[in-house]
Amino acid sequence: MKVILGLGNPGREYAMTRHNVGWWVVDHLARAWEFDGWKRDGDALVASGAVGSVRTRLVKPQTFMNLSGAVLRPYTRRPTWTPASDLLVVVDDVALPLARVRLRASGSAGGHNGLKSVEGALQSREYPRLRIGIAPRDAQRRAGSLADFVLDTFDADERAVILERMPVLTDAIETFVRDGIAAAMNAFNTRDESC
Numbered sequence: 048m049k050v051i052l053g054l055g056n057p058g059r060e061y062a063m064t065r066h067n068v069g070w071w072v073v074d075h076l077a078r079a080w081e082f083d084g085w086k087r088d089g090d091a092l093v094a095s096g097a098v099g100s101v102r103t104r105l106v107k108p109q110t111f112m113n114l115s116g117a118v119l120r121p122y123t124r125r126p127t128w129t130p131a132s133d134l135l136v137v138v139d140d141v142a143l144p145l146a147r148v149r150l151r152a153s154g155s156a157g158g159h160n161g162l163k164s165v166e167g168a169l170q171s172r173e174y175p176r177l178r179i180g181i182a183p184r185d186a187q188r189r190a191g192s193l194a195d196f197v198l199d200t201f202d203a204d205e206r207a208v209i210l211e212r213m214p215v216l217t218d219a220i221e222t223f224v225r226d227g228i229a230a231a232m233n234a235f236n237t238r239d240e241s242c
Contacts, residue, residue, distance in 0.1 A: 048102040049224045050122055051076065053137045054161035056198075057109045065181040066112060066197040068209060069137040069161075072179070073105040075213045076220060091118040098224045113160040116168030123169065130174040135223050136165055137216075141197060143180025145205055146212045148219060150177050150232045175228040177219060179209070 053073030054066075061067055073094075077085065082096035082105065094105045108115040122128050131153075138161055143149055153173045156162035166172055181197070183205070201209065215235070223231040 048104055048128065048133065049098070050104050050106055050119075050128075050134050051137060051220060051224075052106045052108070052115070052119070052134065052165070054112060054115050054139070054165075055107065056112050061198070063200045063206070064198050065141075065201060066139055068139040068179050068181060070107050071209065072137045072177075072213070072216050072220075073107055076217060077105055079213075079217050089118065089121065090114075098221055101224050103224055113164055115161045116164035116166070119165065119168045130169050130171060132227065134174045135220065135228070136162065136174060136176040137220075138162060138176055138178055139181045139197065140178035141181055141193065143178060144182050145180050146208045147180035148177065148212065148215060148235055149180075150219065150223070150228065150236055151175065152228045152232065175223065175231075177216070177223075179212075179216070 051073055053069035055061065055070035056064070056066060077094040080096055080098060082094040085092040085094050085107070090108060090110050092107045092109060096103060106118055108118045110117060119130075119134070122134070123130070138159060140149065140159070142157070152175050154176070155172060156166055162176065165174065219231050219235040222234055
């Protein structure tokens with residue numbers, strides 16, 4: 048089973064923030080793939096179904112960002128489930144330009160508390176991630192603390208840019224589910240350079 052883990056913070060006050068882009072993506076996927084409704088599963092909301100013939104589960108942790116990885120512990124106990132091939136973490140990235148898509152097979156957390164938590168839960172950096180740029184178009188807008196910036200909401204124009212990318216994000220994740228992270232990286236990292 049493939050697990051698509053969208054990182055975000057629970058609560059209405061965080062729903063439209065930059066830090067919750069991972070949740071926006073998995074919510075979009077649940078609708079696009081016509082999965083069953085979200086159901087509580089421990090410390091997460093999950094929606095399950097199939098992408099083609101591949102069993103797939105969308106996961107939204109209901110803990111705060113810095114504890115996100117805890118929801119993966121039940122999967123790590125499954126003998127046939129391997130994070131390096133069966134997990135994709137969808138996460139915001141303040142170092143990437145707005146709406147830029149970057150897939151990686153492994154790597155460091157880069158200071159992201161959600162990725163640090165995933166790494167801690169898996170005891171490994173060997174898991175795929177899809178990073179979505181949230182940096183403002185105007186560099187002056189990022190003045191102040193990083194925490195304040197990522198927990199602030201997008202303006203209407205920025206939100207529209209992110210939402211316009213949902214078809215590309217869906218295609219990239221479907222490629223990962225069907226063909227693996229290498230195929231997704233080859234198809235979408237190069238394509239995204241022109242954005």
